[in-house]
Amino acid sequence: MSIVHYIAFSLLIIGCLSQRPSYAGNRPIGYPAVETTPSSGLLGNRFGDDERLQILPLDALNDRDLVMRISRLPLDKQPFWFINWRALEANRRTPQTYEQRQSPFNQPINQN
Structure with missing residues (x-):
């Protein structure tokens, strides 16, 4: 391999590694760590x-x-x-639900 190949490969590696600093950790940003307890199981x-x-x-x-x-x-x-806690608990026990309207966007294009 020539020197051009080494330079191109090293630039590729440097570009990939510079996307995220090493001190930021390995986990994705914005997703908290989830602990599983034995009682809850995996699902x-x-x-x-x-x-x-x-x-x-x-x-x-x-x-x-x-x-x-x-x-x-x-x-x-x-x-x-x-007072707010009692109102929220009452709403949680009997939630108000609405029926969904039919959307014109999820109809098939070719209606035979």
């Missing part, structure tokens, strides 16, 4: 368990007593995060 529910009876709002910091005390307060004295 577990990505949204968590369907049973959500023990779920508390994040702002309560897992304090069930706080949630019980706030729920006994009158509605105008309850904090907004608690």
